[in-house]
Amino acid sequence: xxxxxxxxxxxxxxxxxxxxxxxxxxxxxxxxxxxxxxxxxxxxxxxxxxxxxxxxxxxxxxxxxxxxxxxxxxxxxxxxxxxxxxxxxxxxxxxxxxxxxxxxxxxxxxxxxxxxxxxxxxxxxxxxxxxxxxxxxxxxxxxxxxxxxxxxxxxxxxxxxxxxxxxxxxxxxxxxxxxxxxxxxxxxxxxxxxxxxxxxxxxxxxxxxxxxxxxxxxxxxxxxxxxxxxxxxxxxxxxxxxxxxxxxxxxxxxxxxxxxxxxxxxxxxxxxxxxxxxxxxxxxxxxxxxxxxxxxxxxxxxxxxxxxxxxxxxxxxxxxxxxxxxxxxxxxxxxxxxxxxxxxxxxxxxxxxxxxxxxxxxxxxxxxxxxxxxx
Amino acid sequence: xxxxxxxxxxxxxxxxxxxxxxxxxxxxxxxxxxxxxxxxxxxxxxxxxxxxxxxxxxxxxxxxxxxxxxxxxxxxxxxxxxxxxxxxxxxxxxxxxxxxxxxxxxxxxxxxxxxxxxxxxxxxxxxxxxxxxxxxxxxxxxxxxxxxxxxxxxxxxxxxxxxxxxxxxxxxxxxxxxxxxxxxxxxxxxxxxxxxxxxxxxxxxxxxxxxxxxxxxxxxxxxxxxxxxxxxxxxxxxxxxxxxxxxxxxxxxxxxxxxxxxxxxxxxxxxxxxxxx
Amino acid sequence: xxxxxxxxxxxxxxxxxxxxxxxxxxxxxxxxxxxxxxxxxxxxxxxxxxxxxxxxxxxxxxxxxxxxxxxxxxxxxxxxxxxxxxxxxxxxxxxxxxxxxxxxxxxxxxxxxxxxxxxxxxxxxxxxxxxxxxxxxxxxxxxxxxxxxxxxxxxxxxxxxxxxxxxxxxxxxxxxxxxxxxxxxxxxxxxxxxxxxxxxxxxxxxxxxxxxxxxxxxxxxxxxxxxxxxxxxxxxxxxxxxxxxxxxxxxxxxxxxxxxxxxxxxxxxxxxxxxxxxxxxxxxxxxxxxxxxxxxxxxxxx
Numbered sequence: 001x002x003x004x005x006x007x008x009x010x011x012x013x014x015x016x017x018x019x020x021x022x023x024x025x026x027x028x029x030x031x032x033x034x035x036x037x038x039x040x041x042x043x044x045x046x047x048x049x050x051x052x053x054x055x056x057x058x059x060x061x062x063x064x065x066x067x068x069x070x071x072x073x074x075x076x077x078x079x080x081x082x083x084x085x086x087x088x089x090x091x092x093x094x095x096x097x098x099x100x101x102x103x104x105x106x107x108x109x110x111x112x113x114x115x116x117x118x119x120x121x122x123x124x125x126x127x128x129x130x131x132x133x134x135x136x137x138x139x140x141x142x143x144x145x146x147x148x149x150x151x152x153x154x155x156x157x158x159x160x161x162x163x164x165x166x167x168x169x170x171x172x173x174x175x176x177x178x179x180x181x182x183x184x185x186x187x188x189x190x191x192x193x194x195x196x197x198x199x200x201x202x203x204x205x206x207x208x209x210x211x212x213x214x215x216x217x218x219x220x221x222x223x224x225x226x227x228x229x230x231x232x233x234x235x236x237x238x239x240x241x242x243x244x245x246x247x248x249x250x251x252x253x254x255x256x257x258x259x260x261x262x263x264x265x266x267x268x269x270x271x272x273x274x275x276x277x278x279x280x281x282x283x284x285x286x287x288x289x290x291x292x293x294x295x296x297x298x299x300x301x302x303x304x305x306x307x308x309x310x311x312x313x314x315x316x317x318x319x320x321x322x323x324x325x326x327x328x329x330x331x332x333x334x335x336x337x338x339x340x341x342x343x344x345x346x347x348x349x350x351x352x353x354x355x356x357x358x359x360x361x362x363x364x365x366x367x368x369x370x371x372x373x374x375x
Numbered sequence: 376x377x378x379x380x381x382x383x384x385x386x387x388x389x390x391x392x393x394x395x396x397x398x399x400x401x402x403x404x405x406x407x408x409x410x411x412x413x414x415x416x417x418x419x420x421x422x423x424x425x426x427x428x429x430x431x432x433x434x435x436x437x438x439x440x441x442x443x444x445x446x447x448x449x450x451x452x453x454x455x456x457x458x459x460x461x462x463x464x465x466x467x468x469x470x471x472x473x474x475x476x477x478x479x480x481x482x483x484x485x486x487x488x489x490x491x492x493x494x495x496x497x498x499x500x501x502x503x504x505x506x507x508x509x510x511x512x513x514x515x516x517x518x519x520x521x522x523x524x525x526x527x528x529x530x531x532x533x534x535x536x537x538x539x540x541x542x543x544x545x546x547x548x549x550x551x552x553x554x555x556x557x558x559x560x561x562x563x564x565x566x567x568x569x570x571x572x573x574x575x576x577x578x579x580x581x582x583x584x585x586x587x588x589x590x591x592x593x594x595x596x597x598x599x600x601x602x603x604x605x606x607x608x609x610x611x612x613x614x615x616x617x618x619x620x621x622x623x624x625x626x627x628x629x630x631x632x633x634x635x636x637x638x639x640x641x642x643x644x645x646x647x648x649x650x651x652x
Numbered sequence: 653x654x655x656x657x658x659x660x661x662x663x664x665x666x667x668x669x670x671x672x673x674x675x676x677x678x679x680x681x682x683x684x685x686x687x688x689x690x691x692x693x694x695x696x697x698x699x700x701x702x703x704x705x706x707x708x709x710x711x712x713x714x715x716x717x718x719x720x721x722x723x724x725x726x727x728x729x730x731x732x733x734x735x736x737x738x739x740x741x742x743x744x745x746x747x748x749x750x751x752x753x754x755x756x757x758x759x760x761x762x763x764x765x766x767x768x769x770x771x772x773x774x775x776x777x778x779x780x781x782x783x784x785x786x787x788x789x790x791x792x793x794x795x796x797x798x799x800x801x802x803x804x805x806x807x808x809x810x811x812x813x814x815x816x817x818x819x820x821x822x823x824x825x826x827x828x829x830x831x832x833x834x835x836x837x838x839x840x841x842x843x844x845x846x847x848x849x850x851x852x853x854x855x856x857x858x859x860x861x862x863x864x865x866x867x868x869x870x871x872x873x874x875x876x877x878x879x880x881x882x883x884x885x886x887x888x889x890x891x892x893x894x895x896x897x898x899x900x901x902x903x904x905x906x907x908x909x910x911x912x913x914x915x916x917x918x919x920x921x922x923x924x925x926x927x928x929x930x931x932x933x934x935x936x937x938x939x940x941x942x943x944x945x946x947x948x949x950x951x952x953x954x
Contacts, residue, residue: 053546074552086543090565103552147551157550390753394767400829401770403794404782416790420797469677478670484678491685493942497890497911498935501918501927502695503688505702525680555669584775586893587911591919602777606897609781616785623778634773638766 002064002154002187003029004050009059011045011211019045020211023059032181032188034202036195038234042211043191047157050189052076063154074103079148080157084164085140087132093143094119094128100151118150121180138169145177149184156181156188162197174200195235199223207231229368232286233333238320240286240362241336243327249279256283259305259326263358270363274371283371284329286362289320292338292354304355309348310335319343321352399425408434408620415616434621441618442608443596444625450516451583451600452629457520459579463571465524470533471559475545485534491527497587504591514593519600523582529574536570537563572640576633583630601626689935696929702922715929725930727905728913731820732937735827735909736888743828744881747835748873752865754836755843765840769833776830780897783826787812787898795822819899819907826894831887835880842876843869875949882945886938910934 004027011020019042027033035043048054050061052073061068068076079100087096097118101111119125122142132140141161148156161177162170178201181188192198198205199219207214207222207230215227226232226240233239245256254265254275265275311322322337338354346352363371395402402425407415409430418424438444472478473485503522512518540563548558564571586602593599605626609619699711719725750768754761771779786794789811800807812822846869854864892911895901901908901916908916910930918927 048546051546051550053549072554073546073549074554078550080547080550082543082547084541084543086541086547088544088547088562088566099548099553100551103557147547151551386756386758390758390764394764397829398767398770400779400782400786401774403786407785415785416788416792418792419785419788419790419794420792424794465676465680468673472670472673476666476670476673478667481670484674488681491681493939494685494689494935495886495890495938497892497914498931498938499685499688499692500911501914501931502692503684505695505918505924505928506688506691521680522684525677525684527681527685530677554664555666556664580773584777584893586775586777586896587915590896591915602775602893605775605781606777609784619781619785623782626778627774630773630775635766638762 003027003062004155004187004189005060005062006046006050007060007062009046009049009056009061011042011049011054012057018211020049020056023211023213025206025213025216027187027189030185030187032178032190032201032203034198034205035189035191035208036198036202036205036234037193037208039193041208043193043208044159045211046208047080047159047189047191050155051078051080051157076155077151077153078155078157079151079153081141081144081148081159081161083160085132085144085161087140087143087147089132092129092131093124093135096132096143097124097128097146097150100147104151114150118146121149122146137165138173141165141173145180149180153186156186158188158190160192161190163192163194170197177201195237199235207234209234225370225373226286226362227370229284229286229332229364232362232364232370236288236290238289238337238339240288241325242284242286242329242332242364243325243336244282244329245285245327247275247278247281247283249276254279256285258285258303261303263303263361266358269359269373270371271374278365278371281366283366284364284368286364287336287356287360288362289337290339291356291360292340293356294340294343294352294354302355302357303361304353306351306353307336309346309350309352311337312346312348317342319346321346404620404623407617408624410434410617412615412617415620434615434617435625437615437618438622438625441611441615442604444604444622446596447599447601447604448625450598451602454516454519454600455579455582457516458523458582459575461520461524462526462529462578463575466526466529466574467533467564467567467571469525470530471537471563473530474534474537475542476555488527488530492531500587500591507592514595514598516598518592519589519598522588523578526578529578532574532577533567533570536567540566569640572637576637576640579633580630692928692931692935695925696932698925700924702924704922711925715925716933718926719929719933724905724908725910725913728901728908728910731905731907732889732891732909734820735824735891736885738821739824739828739831739888740881740884743832743835743884744877746828747832747839747880748877750832750836751839751843752869754840765837768836771830772833772837774830776893777897779826779830780894783822783894784813784898787822789814813899814903816903816906819903823891823894823898823907826898827888827891831884835884838880839873839876842873846872878945878948882941882948885941889934889937889941910937 006023006025009020009023010018012018023046025033035046037043045054049056050068052068052071052075056069063076063078088099091099094115097115098111101114106114115128119128122145124139124142124146127135127139127143132143135143141164144161148158158177162173165173174197190198190201199222202219204216204218205222206216209230215222215231217225222231222235226235229240229242233242243258245258247254247256249255252264254270255262256265257263305326307323307326309321309323313320313322319340319342320337321340322335325333325336328334365371403419406425406427409427409432410418411431411433414423469488473481473488507513507518544562544566545558548562549555553561584602585600586606589600589603590606593603596604605619605622608622696715697710697712698708699706699714700708754764754768758764788794789796789809791797791809793809795812796807796809800809810818812818850868850872851864854868859867889909890911891909892915895907895909895912896915899907901912911934914927914930914934917923917930
């Protein structure tokens with residue numbers, strides 16, 4: 001049971017690339033925290049620094065109150081599940097499970113007992129005398145989990161542990177892993193690029209981009225209050241539509257213009273001072289694809305657009321429609337989309353009207369940072 | 376269908392004839408080693424040269440009587456055993472340091488080792504002979520062993536193998552609590568058996584036939600290996616070709632056994648490195 | 653009083669372990685490759701001779717200048733060139749032919765491959781001795797006999813290894829026989845690494861057997877061929893054992909090679925500086941060939 005603290009961690013590789021810059025994070029005792037980000041964002045580097053496989057260039061790493069920067073991996077008492085499991089091919093499952101305990105020089109009796117316990121817990125009993133090459137992907141994954149569990153570590157590190165499994169197995173093992181973590185209560189750092197995995201497993205989630213922390217929060221927080229346009233477009237499937245609109249100020253309050261229509265912002269939804277700095281500037285406005293619907297225009301508090309469909313993905317219970325981006329921002333989405341409940345008649349090339357409630361609009365400043373709402 | 380089968384048969388026939396012609400010198404050696412002396416030369420122009428009529432072992436006995444063959448064999452076995460055994464240890468350790476450990480000077484030394492790869496032994500045989508003679512080091516076993524223990528080619532073979540091992544295995548071991556030494560001996564080595572086998576077999580075959588170096592460095596029969604012995608044996612009067620061929624058969628037998636036993640490893644080793652001096 | 657025992661495991665740093673791992677190999681390479689290599693270069697600029705009463709002096713390029721005038725050395729160099737020019741193409745074509753022949757659906761391929769490869773594992777000294785017998789000047793000598801049969805009796809018995817015209821070709825034939833299996837194995841491995849889909853695609857595109865060889869096999873084999881040609885060329889310059897045993901370079905240097913000349917100078921005649929200079933020239937030749945290989949191999953990567 002341990003806390004983990006990253007303080008101002010920076011990692012620069014010998015070739016000069018900056019993998020992590022100024023990263024700070026506290027993981028609570030017994031928490032399962034997920035590091036989420038696209039490939040190459042530095043999430044694995046963070047994990048490997050905590051494991052002791054990489055050295056931070058600057059900053060401090062603590063497990064509980066001990067600074068571990070200068071400790072070798074074997075002195076940190078952590079366990080890790082690798083993406084490809086890294087089971088020792090020349091050892092049986094039993095020997096694989098016993099290896100971390102042998103390294104601790106535990107008496108043979110204790111080793112046998114703990115291997116047996118873990119094997120039972122993960123139903124590995126019948127596999128104990130097999131070699132890794134004789135196991136299926138799911139079995140290997142379980143052995144890797146067992147090898148991490150058996151030593152009762154302070155911290156559990158998981159590097160995309162499900163990415164080598166097929167979809168069905170992934171779902172099942174995801175649930176098993178979550179239960180296992182709850183039962184054992186070991187502080188866990190879990191790295192993935194899969195947002196569904198992150199949202200379902202993580203008590204809290206860190207979104208990382210190019211080595212910089214974007215947002216820390218629960219799944220709901222990330223979805224409902226994304227801190228910037230990166231998180232907004234990364235979370236959700238598909239991600240949020242972002243377009244640009246100039247913010248104006250008139251007697252009634254603030255308005256902006258989309259697709260030739262002027263929309264008034266709810267009075268009181270945003271604080272005066274947060275909006276006043278951006279008056280006359282171009283804001284980024286976001287709409288979740290699921291907030292759009294096919295509704296007759298004219299209702300109060302609703303904005304509507306006419307779009308021409310450029311693509312259709314039918315999923316049975318719903319359909320995702322694509323259309324050229326409205327008020328496109330250079331270097332961002334060329335297409336926007338909407339998730340509509342099942343529609344039969346739609347065809348590519350159709351002109352349709354989509355509407356969204358004003359309260360479902362997200363506002364971001366020209367740099368992409370969310371403008372906080374008052375509520 | 377019929378034509379295809381005929382074609383197949385002809386193909387096999389031609390291939391077999393070619394192969395037989397090709398190994399005729401070897402057959403000739405083996406068959407000749409069992410013949411009475413007078414027939415070795417006189418039957419050379421006939422089919423009898425490669426077809427045994429009777430098997431007599433007296434040539435083999437003669438080899439042991441006329442020269443200390445056992446001694447030469449032992450010398451060769453000892454020298455090669457030491458080169459291979461010590462070489463495996465020394466080169467594997469160095470290759471691991473170059474492939475996986477973090478230390479300053481690693482990249483430079485890697486370049487140096489790879490550069491040494493292009494210096495053929497023939498280019499340094501003469502200066503090395505002079506260098507060691509000046510130190511008064513000649514004519515023993517170790518002078519035939521030590522120059523070949525550290526071997527850039529072996530280091531290179533080990534190095535590329537270690538680079539290809541999944542790094543996560545070693546990282547998992549480190550996280551599981553093993554130190555660098557333990558990781559190397561308990562995790563890396565057990566998973567590197569193929570490369571150890573390849574390097575062992577290739578170095579053994581390379582040095583089993585080594586002639587130039589012992590020619591320069593040895594004078595006593597007590598330390599001379601087989602290749603040198605056969606080169607002097609065939610000039611030993613009276614010239615007995617039957618004995619010489621028997622010597623040859625016994626000399627090549629150990630290599631042949633190793634070669635046929637370890638065919639797959641060996642062919643892989645040769646195909647990837649193309650070596651043989 | 654309770655004594656608190658602090659058990660501290662001594663921790664050896666990664667750097668220390670790395671140097672310990674490197675040390676034996678480094679020592680060996682420095683002592684037995686680097687040192688003689690440097691020694692050769694240094695001594696080749698002196699007049700050092702074993703057992704000579706003259707003081708050792710720097711003589712600059714004198715040794716090299718002498719080599720350029722040394723008929724025996726130039727002859728050896730010329731022999732190496734002839735050796736390479738004949739053996740490399742003949743052996744490569746033969747090996748390519750054998751590899752293509754064995755690269756068909758064929759039961760017992762491993763057996764044939766083993767047979768053709770067999771001479772490669774034979775010690776050269778043994779091969780040299782066996783071929784001395786094959787080249788025997790006796791009328792019954794195998795080579796003489798075969799040639800007489802093939803020429804329908806017109807062939808005059810020859811003493812190949814003591815004939816100025818025939819000594820070098822005799823050694824070349826022995827070398828080709830000994831080495832062709834090695835190249836064949838390398839080429840066969842390269843051929844088998846070509847994905848079958850390429851041939852299938854070419855067949856569908858209407859390529860006939862020759863066109864498939866020309867446009868699929870050959871380009872895919874390029875690197876292996878370059879490799880094989882270069883290795884064989886280097887081997888052609890390294891020839892020593894056969895020469896020493898079969899002809900002693902004779903008659904009158906007609907079959908001497910550079911390595912043979914270097915050993916003869918330094919070892920048999922105690923002309924150390926001369927032997928060193930020859931070794932350096934030999935190394936430069938090999939280096940040049942290696943650089944050509946690097947260049948050729950790089951081109952395909954681009």
